[in-house]
Amino acid sequence: MIRITDKSRCTGCTSCMTACPVQCIVMRRDRQGFDYPVANPDICISCGKCESVCPVINPHEEKTPLAAFAVRVPEYVSGSSSGGVFPYLAGKVIEDGGCVFGAAMQSDMTVGHTDVSDLQGLESLRGSKYVQSDMYSAYQEVKDVLEDGRKVLFSGTPCQVAGLHSFLGKRYEGLMTVDVACHGVPSPGLWEKYIEALKDKYGGRVTGVCFRDKSKSWRHYEFRVDTVGKSISVPYTDDPYMALFIQDMTLRPSCYSCPAGAGKSASDVTLADLWNIAGTGLPLNDDKGVSLVLANTEDGLRALEGMDLYKTDYEIASAGNGGFEPVKEIPPRREEFFQGYHSARDLMAYMKGFVIRKPWYMRIYRKMRSCLSDFKRRISR
Numbered sequence: 001m002i003r004i005t006d007k008s009r010c011t012g013c014t015s016c017m018t019a020c021p022v023q024c025i026v027m028r029r030d031r032q033g034f035d036y037p038v039a040n041p042d043i044c045i046s047c048g049k050c051e052s053v054c055p056v057i058n059p060h061e062e063k064t065p066l067a068a069f070a071v072r073v074p075e076y077v078s079g080s081s082s083g084g085v086f087p088y089l090a091g092k093v094i095e096d097g098g099c100v101f102g103a104a105m106q107s108d109m110t111v112g113h114t115d116v117s118d119l120q121g122l123e124s125l126r127g128s129k130y131v132q133s134d135m136y137s138a139y140q141e142v143k144d145v146l147e148d149g150r151k152v153l154f155s156g157t158p159c160q161v162a163g164l165h166s167f168l169g170k171r172y173e174g175l176m177t178v179d180v181a182c183h184g185v186p187s188p189g190l191w192e193k194y195i196e197a198l199k200d201k202y203g204g205r206v207t208g209v210c211f212r213d214k215s216k217s218w219r220h221y222e223f224r225v226d227t228v229g230k231s232i233s234v235p236y237t238d239d240p241y242m243a244l245f246i247q248d249m250t251l252r253p254s255c256y257s258c259p260a261g262a263g264k265s266a267s268d269v270t271l272a273d274l275w276n277i278a279g280t281g282l283p284l285n286d287d288k289g290v291s292l293v294l295a296n297t298e299d300g301l302r303a304l305e306g307m308d309l310y311k312t313d314y315e316i317a318s319a320g321n322g323g324f325e326p327v328k329e330i331p332p333r334r335e336e337f338f339q340g341y342h343s344a345r346d347l348m349a350y351m352k353g354f355v356i357r358k359p360w361y362m363r364i365y366r367k368m369r370s371c372l373s374d375f376k377r378r379i380s381r
């Protein structure tokens, strides 16, 4: 029977819960706002299934990518976080009558995995949502659709993809898995409290959030809150939720020594931001967004056909990208942060108190750089 004694060894993938033949496992939220499986010993039949499908107990073999490419899909780049490769791959599966699973923002602004079967529905899956996505019953639904003989594209973080493969236990011909390079996921419990703080700040008129608005700049993207009548954008570093995410303060305990990233998810394709585009010397360095795409399997290579692919060197392209570094230091004030966030009277002010501010000259430099890119954009119109 699964029993979580070390939280850094559970990614919350839900594979164990979904596989239990007597449904005696539920996902329960802890004080830090993350979900963990809890089994009911009175119902458990000691079959051992939950442990055998856990991708942390039984990790997938580590793979090096077959090929790495820089890619931008012109028709999708502006509405996606990087180069718009995900909607291209997903669109092909939908045109073939298949089903796509990915993370969508729900009407209450929580984030969860959703399946879509039409191109319009695909819009909700586009863009990065920086909070752990709730898997609900997605793994079982993927299995049902595959057994019906339809194609499936499942997208998510590497640990979610690893969990799906472990749950399925075999390779289905119709399944393609796509993971995103992942530097970690913040707490869904914290995000729910932050939504309330945003609503208080904007008088209850919040209609949506965009974690990565890159309309001004891909590299220096903004956090945008949509309210009735207007949208308010700030540099991501000025929003306390985003700043603490980037500074690794609010990540799930498993993210500090990730058991699934860097080639251990068994995915067909990995998508990332190609932050080191300058280092590759390729002609896509115009701040609109470009993806680093890794083909991990032959199926993954075939799926990429039809796009303009610029072959690149994986080591150079991934240099300095936190999404490919499985081990991170736990910030010294992380425990203190999670001890106090529940009772904070003013959550935003509380969170700001934990943000490590850059020195004043760095902030002035950043402001000047942002004004300059605004100016360049206006004169190029």
Ligand SMILES: Cc1cc2nc3c(=O)[nH]c(=O)nc-3n(C[C@H](O)[C@H](O)[C@H](O)COP(=O)(O)OP(=O)(O)OC[C@H]3O[C@@H](n4cnc5c(N)ncnc54)[C@H](O)[C@@H]3O)c2cc1C
Residues within 6 Å of the ligand: 079, 080, 081, 082, 083, 084, 085, 086, 087, 101, 102, 103, 104, 111, 125, 126, 127, 128, 129, 130, 131, 132, 133, 155, 156, 157, 180, 181, 182, 183, 184, 185, 271, 272, 273, 274, 291, 321, 322, 323, 324
């Ligand atoms: C939590 C998180 C951390 C990331 N960290 C890095 C990083 O450190 N370095 C890096 O290079 N790239 C990182 N990425 C990936 C990057 O931001 C882009 O998502 C990726 O390059 C795909 O971009 P795209 O333009 O092809 O498509 P998009 O249209 O932007 O595709 C969005 C894709 O991301 C998935 N997704 C969105 N939010 C979540 C979520 N909360 N949980 C699971 N899946 C989600 C959707 O299902 C969809 O497949 C991260 C993404 C997320 C969600």
Ligand code: SF4
Residues within 6 Å of the ligand: 001, 002, 019, 020, 021, 022, 023, 024, 025, 039, 040, 043, 044, 045, 046, 047, 048, 049, 050, 051
């Ligand atoms: S041992 Fe079997 S019955 Fe018990 S929790 Fe695990 S899967 Fe469920």
Ligand code: SF4
Residues within 6 Å of the ligand: 002, 009, 010, 011, 012, 013, 014, 015, 016, 017, 037, 053, 054, 055, 056, 057, 163
């Ligand atoms: S990693 Fe997944 S399968 Fe393993 S215990 Fe956690 S939720 Fe269950």
Ligand code: SF4
Residues within 6 Å of the ligand: 011, 157, 158, 159, 160, 182, 183, 184, 185, 252, 254, 255, 256, 258, 259, 260, 261
């Ligand atoms: S860093 Fe690893 S454990 Fe954390 S969400 Fe990403 S893939 Fe999962």
